[in-house]
Amino acid sequence: MNLDVVDPGWARVLAPVAGEIDALAQRLTADPEGFLPAPDQVLRAFQRPLADVRVLIVGQDPYPTPGHPIGLSFAVDRHVRPLPPSLRNIYRELHDDLGIEPAEHGDLSAWADQGVLLLNRVLTVRPGPGQAGSHRGWGWEQVTAHAIRALAERGGPLVAILWGNPARELKPLLGDVPVIESAHPSPLSARSGFFGSRPFSRANELLIAQGADPVDWTIQRRHTLDIPGF
Numbered sequence: 001m002n003l004d005v006v007d008p009g010w011a012r013v014l015a016p017v018a019g020e021i022d023a024l025a026q027r028l029t030a031d032p033e034g035f036l037p038a039p040d041q042v043l044r045a046f047q048r049p050l051a052d053v054r055v056l057i058v059g060q061d062p063y064p065t066p067g068h069p070i071g072l073s074f075a076v077d078r079h080v081r082p083l084p085p086s087l088r089n090i091y092r093e094l095h096d097d098l099g100i101e102p103a104e105h106g107d108l109s110a111w112a113d114q115g116v117l118l119l120n121r122v123l124t125v126r127p128g129p130g131q132a133g134s135h136r137g138w139g140w141e142q143v144t145a146h147a148i149r150a151l152a153e154r155g156g157p158l159v160a161i162l163w164g165n166p167a168r169e170l171k172p173l174l175g176d177v178p179v180i181e182s183a184h185p186s187p188l189s190a191r192s193g194f195f196g197s198r199p200f201s202r203a204n205e206l207l208i209a210q211g212a213d214p215v216d217w218t219i220q221r222r223h224t225l226d227i228p229g230f
Contacts, residue, residue: 001025001042009050013150017143024139028124035124035135036062037069044071045112045119046147053151054115054212055203056160056177058167061122064131070107072118074185078105089185089194094217097198103220110219117151119144121166149173157212159203163194178206 001021003011014021021043028035037044059073063084068076074087083091083106091102112118121144126134151158152174160177162168164184171179180202183193204214 001039003043005040006043006046007049010046010147013050013147014046014143017146020139020143024124024143027138031126033126033128036064036066036127037071037124041069041071042123045073045117045123048112048115048117050151050154052115053117053154054157054159054207055111055215056117056119056148056151056158057111058148058160058162058170059118059120060164060166061120061133061135062125064125064127064129064134066127069125070109071123072108072112073120074106075108075118076106078107080106085187086185086190089187089190091219093185093195093197094200096195097200098217100218105220108219111215111217114215116215119147121170145170145173152177157207157210159206161199161203163199164189178210180206 001024003014003018003021006014057073062069062071063076068080068084070077074090076084076087087106088102094100095102108118122133122135122138122140123144124135124140125131148170156177158177160174160179162171162179162181164186167184168181171181180197180199182197182199183189185194200215200217207214
């Protein structure tokens, strides 16, 4: 988890918390239970240029299933089937909002490549059933809060999308950044305000209002996945 692997702009931003990152790396290495995602993907969200970030989407922590997480919030390796329920709901809302057919895979790199920062609040997790949230309180929250605060201070064009209460708690760090907030896309809460919230078109409208180009939210243009209810 060397900061040399991240974008130079992010490396400068994260330098004040490099000690915390080093301590986390040592604790993770010493844990016999192991951790996810792979070491070279833990800081993957920071590999795209800080200067290019236009949209922030905050997740909670990586999927605890080996082979699933790839260092981007809500995303999974493109070979994972079936897709996680939260991601399927995100694709459903994307279709309802912009008419974009859901991709057959869950690799959201196409969003990251356009300046969408897919940042989990906690960047690692212990692998295995029932381990979701197992690294909460280890110190990642301080690292990601520092990154989000620095991103907000950088200024726009920027829009933040906050799904669920843990993400919404970050709103005070965002200053004047326009915020789109709703329930989490989890099956437990998606019908309580996530469905119908139109986060993708609203984010584009806010970007355009700031003089920026909209995001092309398309993940994949062929071989769509049949999602029940479509």
